[in-house]
Structures are given as structure tokens and as C-alpha cells.
Amino acid sequence: MNMPANAPAASPSALKKLARRWQQWWRGLTPHRQDRFAALAPLVAVVLFLLAIATSFWYLRAEEIDREREALRRDVEYAQQRVRLRLLERQEQIMRIARDLSNHELQRSDFALRAENLISQYPELQSVTLIDARRNIRLSQAAPTVGSSQLRVAGEVLKSGAAATLFELTRDLGQPVYAQPPVGDDGAPPPLLQLMVPLSANGAFGGVVLAEYSVDSLLRYATPTEVLSRYAVTFVDSSHHVLAGTPLEPGLRERMPWDTWANAYEVAVSPVGNGLVLRAQAYRTSLGLVGNGLFWLVGVLSVMTVWLLVATWRHTRRRMRTQEALIVETNFRRAMENSVLTGMRALDLQGRITYVNAAFCQMTGWSEKELVGQTPPYVYWPESEYENLKAKLTEELSGKSVPGGFQVRVRRRNGSIFDARLYVSPLIDAHGQQTGWMTSMTDITEPNRIREQLSASHERFTIVLESLDASVSVAPLGSEELLFANRLYRQWFGSQTTGHLQMVAQGGVLRASTPRDDNDAALAALSTNRKGGAPSGNAEIYLPELDKWLEVRSRYLNWVDGRLAQMVIATDITQRRLAEEQAARQTERAQSVSRLITMGEMASSVAHELNQPLTAISNYCSGMISRIEKGQIAEDMLLAALHKTAHQAQRAGQIIQRIRAFVKRSEPNRQLARVESMVGEAVELAEIELRRHNVRLTHYVAARLPPVMADSILIEQVLINLMKNGAESIANAQRPPHQRAVELRVVPQQLNGQAGVEFVVQDTGRGLAPEVLAHLFEAFYSTKSEGMGMGLNLCRSIVESHQGRMHVQNLYNADEVVGCRFSFWLPLASPLPTAATSDPPPDPRITA
Structure with missing residues (x-):
């Protein structure tokens, strides 16, 4: 392929373009980034040089390890062949003895002689034993070095274990079998290597010849001397337990596998198999890293150079950051001063x-x-x-x-x-x-x-507090210092904290004189509410020295100096208390009047109830007089008639006494009262009225009810009123005889987690209309044309004065009203809390 004529000229042009782009990129960087790249360049060069040296050393070391591993493999395989040949030679000699025994060419006396010659001639052979087909040991010849626990005694039976398993395998296979018994964990010496050769008599199994080898002797005499001199050679079993020899690092097998070792190699010894493994570890003859002084010198110098470059680079960066921080700080302070x-x-x-x-x-x-x-x-x-x-x-x-x-x-x-x-x-x-x-x-x-305005505002605020009709005082917690007191407080108590502490103590709130260290929990709880307002409390107390009733209100606040203080505001409520006591007395009279009205309504029923015992008394007296006059009465009959007369008189007296106790006006007497007794008294009086209306009364009182703190007469008045109202509701509804019933149930019940007793009165009348339910307990509200409207209002007042609750609801069958259910709940007996006053507190019934 021919190149273009202008090809050589393209290379300088490309280099110029690259250099131009490099210059443009470099000039486009900020001085800070240029300094950073200039400092990083020599550092990168040194690191690359160090990596090249390390890579070269690693390559040479890897080559050396490969050569050592190849030499180790050759030597171990050579040693394995030597051991194999020695085992095969002994195996051939044992098989020759077995063949002679099977062909009856060798007597048992000659067997012992030949076995002894083999044991004395070959140190690794420790014992030769003849075992018949029934596992009976016929003859056994052993070397003097065999321990007593490993000896085979003639006449014994081959015990179960590794030898018995090997016996079965040899009998099944019909050929020589090797076995290496496992090593125990009790510290005993390693077991002997076993070889069993079967005996054949006319084609039948006739027993075995057992040859046992010492693995340690096999290692010493079968392994070549040059291999033992260069390596740490050991025999191990299939579980890697050392049978003979001493490894360089005994516990290393548990920490890392053998195939990851660079100077170790192992191979199974045939014909034994994996039961006997030859392992060798090379002694370290190379100087390793210690002998490579040049490498270490170059490495140390490179590391020092890198360290110096890094230190110089970091120092330069710190100086630049300090300079930038100084500029930023200067600009910041200038901007802050100007703003x-x-x-x-x-x-x-x-x-x-x-x-x-x-x-x-x-x-x-x-x-x-x-x-x-x-x-x-x-x-x-x-x-x-x-x-x-x-x-x-x-x-x-x-x-x-x-x-x-x-x-x-x-x-x-x-x-x-x-x-x-x-x-x-x-x-x-x-x-x-x-x-x-x-x-x-x-x-x-x-x-x-603003300060002048605040001063004027404070003056106006002080004038307002001084003119209040309530006493205002502020004192810090844990101190008897009086921080503030208005005119009325000074008029009542002077300028001391005595009155403040007295009102706090009688009001039942946190004492201001209690030391801080005794109320850390309370003060901590108060301090958490400083933003949202401190907790406050109200109480009514009586001060004998002033002869006044005071309504005390307390509040915690943070004083101007940061201390936690308590403000107490006391208002004179003497006139209001007098009015409440007057209203209580009027309410008590209304209760007595209500009982009188109830008995007035029940007058005809009571008269009918008294007529029966009085008629019986009259009849008994007339009969006794007539018989006495005629002389026809015996003394015992006279006594029986007199007893009956007295019983009827007592019955009439009890009815009159019960009515007197119910209607007479008495002072409130709240004490521990049994629920069963109150219910029994109320039922006895209410049954008179219910019989007049032809209404059945059933009642159930739960067993073992605890006592309640109550006025028995008042609770009986509530029960009688509810049962009488139920009977009147049934009569007005004109229910048939089988539906005319009032049920009273008294059972234990909890309300808001507090244990108490619930009284339930249930009738079968027409119930109450929704507009009646809304105003049922209001005073002077009645559904009867002749009613005063005080009965249910007084009932609820009595129940609430006993810290109880009253409830009413209609009973439904689908959409039809089939009755009404009145219930009220009273707590179990417990002392009632009262204000700390010198005079006895008013009855709770009145204040309710």
C-alpha cells in the first residue's frame, strides 16, 4: 500500500495543533488550578515510577514462585512413586504368603517364620496376622515396637471397627484392600496402615492375611533422602490429620486451603488412595524481599519523594487557602462594618x-x-x-x-x-x-x-394592682423573700412572706419555702412550661386571724431576674360562702320535704300495710278473751297466741319506725355503709308502694361487695324515688300483669379506671320522650301534673355529692320503647379531700 506524498508533512502540523490546544487549555486555567496541576505532575511521575518498579519485582517474584512450585511438584511425585513401589513390593510378598496358604504349601509354623523375616527385614512392616473366615485370629507376628493396644492376640475374634469394615470389604471384593483408620481425638498415636489379602480355598473365601504398616517408618525409609532434605514431608489422612512427619506451620490448614500455598504440594499415595496423602512444603531458601536491597532502596526513596511532594503540595494549598480566607475575612469585616x-x-x-x-x-x-x-x-x-x-x-x-x-x-x-x-x-x-x-x-x-414609656407604664400598672380588691403577692421558690405585694396584701399580712406561705400551704400547692434540692423534679417540670405558661391551681381556704374565706389562685412565672417565682392571688369570698351555706340549708330542707311528699304519696299504701298486723292483733286478742272466759284454752295455746300477737305488734312497730327514720330531718351522716343493708331497707319501703300499683319488684345484689362512704338515708331516698317512679310509669302505661315489673341490680363497676358500685333500676313503662330527657334533672321540671319537679334533681345532687354519676336511657325492642333504665355509680369507700381550714367543711351534698 503506497502512502500519499504529503503524509510526512501532516505529522508536524498535527503536533502543532495539539500544542496550540494544550496552550489554550493551560492559559484558560486559573492560577490556582495551574499551581495545583504543576504540583501534581512530579507526584504522578514518582508514583508511576514506583508502580513500574513494583510491577517488575512482582513479575520476577511470580516467575521464581512458578519455578519453585514446578520443582516441588516433580520431587513430590517422585517421592510418591518411591513409596508406591515400596508398598507394592510388600504387597507382593504378602500376596505370595496368602497364595501359599491357600494352596496348602505353607504350614502355620512356617507362616510365623516367614512373617518374622519380613518384619525384621522391612522396618515399615509392623505386624502380619492370619484371620480365618469367621474373624478368628489364628496367628499373629508383630514387631517389638508395636504397642500393647495395637497387638493382635491369637484366639481372639476381630473386633468391630475399621479392621472389621476392611475385612468385610476384602471378602466382598476378593482382592487386596488398603485402609488407613481415622485418627482419634484422644491423643493416641496414629493408627497403622492396614492391608488385607484374601485367602481362597477351592474357590471359597477362607480368611485374610492382615499386614499393618507404620506410616512413620514408611515416611523415613520409603521417601528419598534428597526430598526429605529439601522439603518438610508429612503423611496425612483424608481428614488432613497428620499421620507422620512435622509440618512447618501445623495450624495453617485451618486458616487457608493448601491449594493457595505457593511452596506446598500434596498427592495421594497409590495404591492406598485418598486415605494416605503425601504432602511436602518447601523450606524457604530464597532471600525474598529482604535480599532485594536495591528494590527497598528505590522504594524508600520513592516514598520519601512522594511524601515530600505531597507535603509541599499540602503546604502550598494551606497557604493559598489561608490567603483566600484572609481576603474573604477582610471583605466580610468591611461589609459587616458598613452594614x-x-x-x-x-x-x-x-x-x-x-x-x-x-x-x-x-x-x-x-x-x-x-x-x-x-x-x-x-x-x-x-x-x-x-x-x-x-x-x-x-x-x-x-x-x-x-x-x-x-x-x-x-x-x-x-x-x-x-x-x-x-x-x-x-x-x-x-x-x-x-x-x-x-x-x-x-x-x-x-x-x-421607650425606657421612659416603660417606666410610666410600670407606674400605671402598679397603681392598678394597688387598687385591686384582691391580694397579690409574689415570692421565689426556695426563698422567704417577698418580691411583690400590693396594698391589700400589706393591709392583711404586712410586708412579710408569712401570709403568702400560709395561703400556699393551706391551698395544697407547691410550697414556696421548700428547698430547691428537694424538689428538683417539680421545678424541672415547671421549667419546661415557661413558654406555654406555668401551671396554676385554685383553692378555697379559711383564715381564722382574718375571719375570712379566701379563694386562692396560684401561678408560676419567671421573675425579671430569671428566678422561678410563685404568684398568689387571694380574693375575699366570705359573702359567697355564706350564701352557699344558706343555699345548702335550703336544699337540705327540700330533701326533707321531698321525703315527706314521698311518704304522703305512699300514705294509703302504708295504711293498708299497717292494717294487716293491727287486724291480726285484734283477732288474736278477741279469740283469747272469749276462750279464757269459757275456760277452753290451755296454757301452751295461750302462749302461742301471745307470741303471734307480739310478732304482729313488732311488725307494725318496724313499719312505723322505718317510716319515721325515712321522713325525719337529720344532719348528714356519711360513714362506711354496707350496700346490702341500704338496698334491703329501700326495698322494704318501696315494696309497699309497688304492691299498691300491682308491680313486681325483683332485686339482685352481687356477693361480697365492699362498703361505700355514703349517707344511708340519702341513698335509700334515691333508690325509693327511682323505684316509685318506675312503678308509676308502668301504671300510666297500663301494661298487662305479666309486664308489670321493676328490677333493681347492684353490681361492681369501674368508671374511668376507678372502682365503684353501680345501682340500676329498670322498669317496663313507656320510657321518656327526647324533650323530657333533655330537661329531666332540672329543678322544678316534672312530667306529673301534681309534681314539684324536685325529686330527680335532688337524686342527682345526692349522687354527685357522693362523687358519683347518674345516667338515664330508654330501652328499645327494635323501634319500640319497652322501658326505662336509671343508673347511678358510687365510688368505693375512701376519705374525702377537704380544704385545710380551722372550721369543719360544709357537707358536700349542699355545695353540689
């Missing part, structure tokens, strides 16, 4: 202005050129303040500046005056010498105006 509203002024030690920022110029109205270089008095000093400002400047230059700054008056260029606060700090150069003073000036005209 802040604080004026900056620098003075030298003589008081000459050396620097002002843009904010200072904007505040005074003069430019930087007009201000820099001035000496006192400065143009922005008011004429009336010369002496004062000069004295301040003298103190500033002498180092007597106040840490919190000082306030001065400054004149603007247009003649207006504003208030400013100056802060002074020394200027120190790089050598630690003071070169002047830096002054920052802040316009505080607006803050002063």
Missing part, C-alpha cells in the same frame, strides 16, 4: 481620629475625609458639652473606661442633638503593642424614649 448601625471610631494614643466607618459618618453627618485626622475638640461635640466630653476623652485615653460604656450627647451636622452610648476597647497590633483605642457608638435616643 451595622453601630458607629466605629479609632483613635491613636494622642487622640487623633484614624478611622471611622460608614455608620459613624451617617450618624454624625460628616464624611470620612472630614473626620479622619481631627483632634479634640471634634466637630460633632456640642459646644455646651465641651468640658464634659473632654473629661470623658481624657479618661478614655488613660484607660479608665467603664466596662458598661458611658452616655454622651452628640451633635449632627444639621445641628440636631441625639443621645449616644460609647464603648471603648484598646487596639493591639500583631506584636502585642497598643496602638490606640477603638470606640463604638450607638444611638440610644429611641431606647431612652
Whole structure:
């Protein structure tokens, strides 16, 4: 193929284009990137040189390893052939003995002699044993070096194990078989290599000749001496347990496989197979890396060169980054000085202005050129303040500046005056010498105006608190210091914290006098709510020294100094308490009136109930009189009649006593009461009214109910009222006799996790209309034309005064109302919480 005539001229042109592009690319880089590439070039060259040296050494080392591995393989295979030939020679001799025994050409006495000659002549052969077809040992000849545990004794039977398995295999195959028993884990010496040759008598199996070899002797006498001198040779079994020889690294097999070793090789010994493996590991004769001094010298020098280049490159980069950071910091500080509203002024030690920022110029109205270089008095000093400002400047230059700054008056260029606060700090150069003073000036005209407004607002707020009709006091937690108290507090308690602590203690809130270390958990909980408002609490207490009832409200707040404080607001509620007590007494009278009304409605039923025992008493008395007059009565019959008369009189008295106890006005008596007793008393009175309306009453009380803290008479009034209302509802509904029933159930029940007892009264009337349910418990609301509307309202008040709940609902069968269900729940007996007062608290029934 012929090249074009202009082909040689194209190469210089292409090189010029490449060089031109290289120059354009290089010039297009920033100086920073050019320095980076210039520093990386020698580093890359050194790294490439080091990689070339390492690659060359690796290649030479790989060649050397391949040669060593090939030589090792040849030597191991040669040693394996030598061992194989030696085993085959012994095998041939054992087979000759077996053949002579099978042909009856060798007597048993001659067998021992020939076996002894073989054992004495060949050290690896340890024993020769004759075993018949029944596994009985007939003859055995062993070398003196065989241990007692490995001897075969004539007359014994071949035991189960590796030898028995080999016996079975030889009998089945009908040819010589080798076997290497596995090595045990008990530290015993390695087992002997076994060879079994079968005996044949007229075509039948006649036993075996067992030859056992010492693997260690086989290694010493069968392996060539030159191989043993160059390698660490060992015999191992199929599980890689060492049978003979000593490896260079005994535990290396468990850490890495043999086929990854560069100086080791192994091969199975035939005719034994994988049961006996010849392994060899070459002794390290090469100097390796230690002898390659030139390589190490070049490597160390290359590493040092790389390290120096990297260090130089990193140092250059650090200097460049520092320079860039300095420029950025300078620009940042200049921008910050120009953007802040604080004026900056620098003075030298003589008081000459050396620097002002843009904010200072904007505040005074003069430019930087007009201000820099001035000496006192400065143009922005008011004429009336010369002496004062000069004295301040003298103190500033002498180092007597106040840490919190000082306030001065400054004149603007247009003649207006504003208030400013100056802060002074020394200027120190790089050598630690003071070169002047830096002054920052802040316009505080607006803050002063706001401070005056705040002062006036605080005064107005104080006037409002002083004129309140409530006592207000603030005290820090963990201290008896009184932070604030208004006029009414000082009028009641004076200027001490005694009244504050007393109200806190009686109100049942966190004590202000408790040390902080005893209430870390409480204070921590309060501090978490500072943004969202601290928790507060209300309580009503009685102070005997003032003879007043006070409503105390407390709140936690952060005082102006950061301390956690407690504010207590106390309002005089004496008049309200008196009104509540009056209302409670009226409610108690209403309860008594309600009971009287209930008994008035039940009067006819009670009269009918009393008529039965009174009629019986009259009949008994008339009968006894007539019989006594006629003399026809015996003493025992007279006593029986008198007993019956007394029983009827007691029954009438109990009915009257029950009615008296129910209707009489008594003081509230809340105590531990048994539920069964209250239900029994209420049922006995209610049954009279229910029988008048022809209504059945069934009741169920759960067994083993715990007692409740209640007034038995009031709870009985609630139950009687509910059962009587149920009977009246059934009568108004005109239900047939089989549907006229009221059921009372009392069972344990939990409400909001609190254990209690639930009372359920269920009737079969027409239920309640939705508009009635909405106003059922309101006072003076009644569905009866003659009703007062106080019964259910009082029932709910009584239940709630016992910390209980009352509920009513209609019962449905599909869309039809088939009855009504009243229920109320009372908690189990527990002491009621009361306010800490000197007078006994009012009854909860009244305040409810």
C-alpha cells in the first residue's frame, strides 16, 4: 500500500495543533488550578515510577514462585512413586504368603517364620496376622515396637471397627484392600496402615492375611533422602490429620486451603488412595524481599519523594487557602462594618481620629475625609458639652473606661442633638503593642424614649394592682423573700412572706419555702412550661386571724431576674360562702320535704300495710278473751297466741319506725355503709308502694361487695324515688300483669379506671320522650301534673355529692320503647379531700 506524498508533512502540523490546544487549555486555567496541576505532575511521575518498579519485582517474584512450585511438584511425585513401589513390593510378598496358604504349601509354623523375616527385614512392616473366615485370629507376628493396644492376640475374634469394615470389604471384593483408620481425638498415636489379602480355598473365601504398616517408618525409609532434605514431608489422612512427619506451620490448614500455598504440594499415595496423602512444603531458601536491597532502596526513596511532594503540595494549598480566607475575612469585616448601625471610631494614643466607618459618618453627618485626622475638640461635640466630653476623652485615653460604656450627647451636622452610648476597647497590633483605642457608638435616643414609656407604664400598672380588691403577692421558690405585694396584701399580712406561705400551704400547692434540692423534679417540670405558661391551681381556704374565706389562685412565672417565682392571688369570698351555706340549708330542707311528699304519696299504701298486723292483733286478742272466759284454752295455746300477737305488734312497730327514720330531718351522716343493708331497707319501703300499683319488684345484689362512704338515708331516698317512679310509669302505661315489673341490680363497676358500685333500676313503662330527657334533672321540671319537679334533681345532687354519676336511657325492642333504665355509680369507700381550714367543711351534698 503506497502512502500519499504529503503524509510526512501532516505529522508536524498535527503536533502543532495539539500544542496550540494544550496552550489554550493551560492559559484558560486559573492560577490556582495551574499551581495545583504543576504540583501534581512530579507526584504522578514518582508514583508511576514506583508502580513500574513494583510491577517488575512482582513479575520476577511470580516467575521464581512458578519455578519453585514446578520443582516441588516433580520431587513430590517422585517421592510418591518411591513409596508406591515400596508398598507394592510388600504387597507382593504378602500376596505370595496368602497364595501359599491357600494352596496348602505353607504350614502355620512356617507362616510365623516367614512373617518374622519380613518384619525384621522391612522396618515399615509392623505386624502380619492370619484371620480365618469367621474373624478368628489364628496367628499373629508383630514387631517389638508395636504397642500393647495395637497387638493382635491369637484366639481372639476381630473386633468391630475399621479392621472389621476392611475385612468385610476384602471378602466382598476378593482382592487386596488398603485402609488407613481415622485418627482419634484422644491423643493416641496414629493408627497403622492396614492391608488385607484374601485367602481362597477351592474357590471359597477362607480368611485374610492382615499386614499393618507404620506410616512413620514408611515416611523415613520409603521417601528419598534428597526430598526429605529439601522439603518438610508429612503423611496425612483424608481428614488432613497428620499421620507422620512435622509440618512447618501445623495450624495453617485451618486458616487457608493448601491449594493457595505457593511452596506446598500434596498427592495421594497409590495404591492406598485418598486415605494416605503425601504432602511436602518447601523450606524457604530464597532471600525474598529482604535480599532485594536495591528494590527497598528505590522504594524508600520513592516514598520519601512522594511524601515530600505531597507535603509541599499540602503546604502550598494551606497557604493559598489561608490567603483566600484572609481576603474573604477582610471583605466580610468591611461589609459587616458598613452594614451595622453601630458607629466605629479609632483613635491613636494622642487622640487623633484614624478611622471611622460608614455608620459613624451617617450618624454624625460628616464624611470620612472630614473626620479622619481631627483632634479634640471634634466637630460633632456640642459646644455646651465641651468640658464634659473632654473629661470623658481624657479618661478614655488613660484607660479608665467603664466596662458598661458611658452616655454622651452628640451633635449632627444639621445641628440636631441625639443621645449616644460609647464603648471603648484598646487596639493591639500583631506584636502585642497598643496602638490606640477603638470606640463604638450607638444611638440610644429611641431606647431612652421607650425606657421612659416603660417606666410610666410600670407606674400605671402598679397603681392598678394597688387598687385591686384582691391580694397579690409574689415570692421565689426556695426563698422567704417577698418580691411583690400590693396594698391589700400589706393591709392583711404586712410586708412579710408569712401570709403568702400560709395561703400556699393551706391551698395544697407547691410550697414556696421548700428547698430547691428537694424538689428538683417539680421545678424541672415547671421549667419546661415557661413558654406555654406555668401551671396554676385554685383553692378555697379559711383564715381564722382574718375571719375570712379566701379563694386562692396560684401561678408560676419567671421573675425579671430569671428566678422561678410563685404568684398568689387571694380574693375575699366570705359573702359567697355564706350564701352557699344558706343555699345548702335550703336544699337540705327540700330533701326533707321531698321525703315527706314521698311518704304522703305512699300514705294509703302504708295504711293498708299497717292494717294487716293491727287486724291480726285484734283477732288474736278477741279469740283469747272469749276462750279464757269459757275456760277452753290451755296454757301452751295461750302462749302461742301471745307470741303471734307480739310478732304482729313488732311488725307494725318496724313499719312505723322505718317510716319515721325515712321522713325525719337529720344532719348528714356519711360513714362506711354496707350496700346490702341500704338496698334491703329501700326495698322494704318501696315494696309497699309497688304492691299498691300491682308491680313486681325483683332485686339482685352481687356477693361480697365492699362498703361505700355514703349517707344511708340519702341513698335509700334515691333508690325509693327511682323505684316509685318506675312503678308509676308502668301504671300510666297500663301494661298487662305479666309486664308489670321493676328490677333493681347492684353490681361492681369501674368508671374511668376507678372502682365503684353501680345501682340500676329498670322498669317496663313507656320510657321518656327526647324533650323530657333533655330537661329531666332540672329543678322544678316534672312530667306529673301534681309534681314539684324536685325529686330527680335532688337524686342527682345526692349522687354527685357522693362523687358519683347518674345516667338515664330508654330501652328499645327494635323501634319500640319497652322501658326505662336509671343508673347511678358510687365510688368505693375512701376519705374525702377537704380544704385545710380551722372550721369543719360544709357537707358536700349542699355545695353540689
